[in-house]
Amino acid sequence: MNQKQSAISSLDFTGFEKTHTLRSIFQVAVNLGLPLAVWRAPHQKEVNLMVSFSSAQEVERPDLETCEKGFIFSPFNPKSSATLFIKSDFHVSFDFDEVIQHEDLTSEENVLQAKFFIQLKEQLKKPEEKLNYHVKDQEKKGADIDYKDLVQLGIDAIKNNEFLKVVPARSKVISLNDGFDLITKYLQLCDAYANAFVSIVSMPETGTWLGATPELLLEVNHSQFKTVALAGTQRRDIAKSISDTAWTQKEIEEQALVSRYIINCFKKIRLREYEEKGPKTIIAGNLLHLKTEFEVNMKETNFPELGTVMLELLHPTSAIAGMPKEAALNFIQQHEGFDRSFYSGYLGPVQNEQKTSIFVNLRCMELLENSAILYAGAGVTVDSVAEKEFEETEMKFNTLLNILNSQS
Template structure:
């Protein structure tokens, strides 16, 4: 514990199992209508929970370099809704059996903070129950066009030279089991998808989103900048070595378009010094993808604001919209027929120990009272076959469905 923390501003977790502590903090935050985020980074064991004692902040243009510590959550279409920011007023991490409280709360004493701390102490002494979460019901619109027809429309537009690639999406509403418990399912996702950024974002303004995304949008770690091109999808065969994976010309070209998009963003800002690694085949749960990494030393290139500049240029990327961006976005807005909301937006922790990690919100779902809305898309090029793209979205749904349908 931080020695500066007083007995009234810190919590003593000794003797409590970490899952119980996670549930207790989560439940009290929801009861007090506080916004919070839970995340586990790829290849890590540590689970983080962060919340604010204030309402989420609407951010018109995120400035990653000058930002407070917190968690960012942005919709697919920046024009359709605000980018939201949870300022870090309380942050705990759960690593193996150790529970660490990071924030010194003595400078932020207030009635709500005091109530939160008191309630968490009470909740820690209460037997475990499944947690509640923020729910925001929304008008659900069903797409007018069958997904396979939408893909064929995209192929036709590509052949008419309207754009090179488009990424139409679809949604699926499922009923949650009566015994659905968010924290149990979250921990199962963490166990199942070691390579993913696994998150819960729960706030009164947006309801609750659960996801396990394989795709980094950008990372700023001290003076190092990183982004990736991730595209091309096939089902993983666990009996087959990853080195034996074969990719079709369609998938290779789809991934090359995403890489070209990133390089074009670099060209727009006249950045020539970057390292490119890949493409290589990577595992993402039950799927395989092609991935290329791009890295920049911001100190050597004298570009300290590169994270903020590239966030604005990259989102929405060609991996979730298409290429060229404007033409493919127009097609999506005109024909997709439903609101993506925060699906294929971005999310992640900002300025935590001088590191910012922002991910594309894929393999995700919005939780309602008794239902969940799942989202998935597929990259369509000139060589796309509608049935295969439909099957790809079904495989992507299964990332979450496999966990939802498993025994608790």
Template sequence: MTTTIIENKNSRQNLWNSAKNLAFPTAIWRLPRQTEKHFLTSFGEIPQQTKIDFEELGAGFAFSPFVNPDGDKTFFLKADLHYIFNANGSTQNELIREVITPSSVNPYFIQLLENSISKQATSTNHSFETKQTQKHDFVDLVKKGIAEIESGIFQKVVLSRTKQVVLPANFDIISLFDKLCETYTSAFVSAVSLPHLGVVWVGASPEILVSQDSRGIFRTMALAGTQSAYDAEGNLIKPSEALWRQKEIEEQSFVTRYIINCLKKIRVREFEEEGPKTVIAGNLMHLRTDIIIDTVAVNFPQLATVMLELLHPTSAVCGMPKIPATEFILQNEGYDREFYSGFLGPVNMQSGDGKTESHIFVNLRTMKLQENIATLYAGCGITADSNPEKEWNETEMKTQTLGRVLSAEF
């Protein structure tokens, strides 16, 4: 392992552009409530697709689609290069720490990236053309979902929609990423470039799927129920003063019960349950319950791997029971979610203090960038008490999480 210090205010932009031009899969991210920003690139135009096994895989970044029944369709961006950026109080003078430089990596590639020497990228665009969802179509879809609930097919289904925005001519990923980090300090902010698909996915997710730190502490959460974080006069509501309807309370309890049932399947009964409590995520409020397990104390080091397979997709993104809800989504939503409501995050990666950890998040509050179009995604949990018009308004609020930053920055 070597450590390199580079002082260059444009270094992240140079690295990102060079990796894109070289057609290298790349991820940048910042963990919730942290200041360190990470850059990872994988040498090779098409990343490996595999099942995420935290005990077997090396360092890298996981990126999974929503539909991944066997778990083996997850892209794994191997950490051929991993840099940690520390703004050190200023975005104008950053330090870059080179954390991973495997001996098998050709130094020529490192030189290409660091010097921004590039070649013209070639990509085969296999990405689906995504159309914008019309309001009347979404309202009809919600009505159909409610009818299925009333007939007993499922108790809850999570239905989603898309919204499209034309990107301005001066758009750049790094500026948007930095603005999201500044605006949503408690979110997992990321940008993932897959040149072989011709797409970049950018997001600010509030929801941990599975996380395990260097001490073996495992975490997951049930995050559901949504309302605006601001009152009618535009004032921020205190979490302690938030009022929740029965519909949101029931929706959140479905997700919590789903997680606990997964733990029962693997006979894990020693866990801490914190919540539900009201949390603010950008312009929204949610109900959240945290589940915490000491994998050392329960002698279950494989817990994160096992729970990832059991949890995805959680009832927070598909519904309950999982199978009929998912089948309804695939047959009726009218578009392919691709990576929206999948999962993503660093696997066995070093932090600034040298500790190795894994943090996987649900891919929510996200958008796909393809050519000059940004496709934003938002969903809402439908129960028997749902109102189609209010559900449309909820998805509008959720698209504003990224949409308002996108419009404000450019």
């Protein structure tokens, strides 16, 4: 019996409570300094956990068609730090009726792999303890400029014809309660935001990021390609039907700019055969957004590498940077005053059952030892009002704060 068969046959999750199993795998991976990702796709109940038995790989230009199964994590500015890939050496999915182990183990001898299974068997038998996670040891510099002043600078630049739209961001540092438990809060996010991609990415290279993003960057499912334009934000009134939602001219134009950006990407590669659906109002937790979907049949258009090509063209999209892209990025770099790091980058599972789903890393936070850094931005156009854009970022912070501040 080889090492792969031995490891699988000797690992039995039967009889262990599912949340305890999830916590145990997470804890052992962190103890061994291994990178891991946890995610739950929109409208699904199944939670996935993926561990690599080696360091995350740096990827200069992701090739979605040829890369192996894993999880990708990219910063807002790929020039400032590397895109990272977590190879799927161990993949478990929890539908909370059963635990399914996917046989991704390598048959090659791996010391960390052996240690992982030995420690996991021991960890499963232990009582619950405080969960550790990877923390990146670094000082975070806050922005030098007040956010409302930054928005006003953006409005003035638009009036000066420097660009049509810009998406300035801000960060907020909060203290974590003594009883903060990452897995508990993660599962609460899953319950609260059924329409979101809810994730934890934890590795020594990046620290630990928790998020619940509503925005798909792209999806490749066999021969179908999909991307979305998501923009425009307002607070959700649960007493009102979403069909009664009214949008301002500013919000409609902001969303139209994102749709136009995607269509321009298609034009650059001479792709004319695509299906466009929307815009329509969608729910994202405590917020509403306008969304347009674009779909392409890669077989009919004879464009099998469309996912890789569009990933390079799309990121960073006008929904997180602005339009035209280069002018907006120059403004952000010059005036925003802090490092976005992995906020508004992208993340998601790659080649998981012939499906790749990559999301924009929004509504997220970076976890430190006893605190967390939250990130949010707002789309600024010529019709923007600085106070309202500030309020929009506060509403976006609340996606996570509502869960973090809950007592349960």
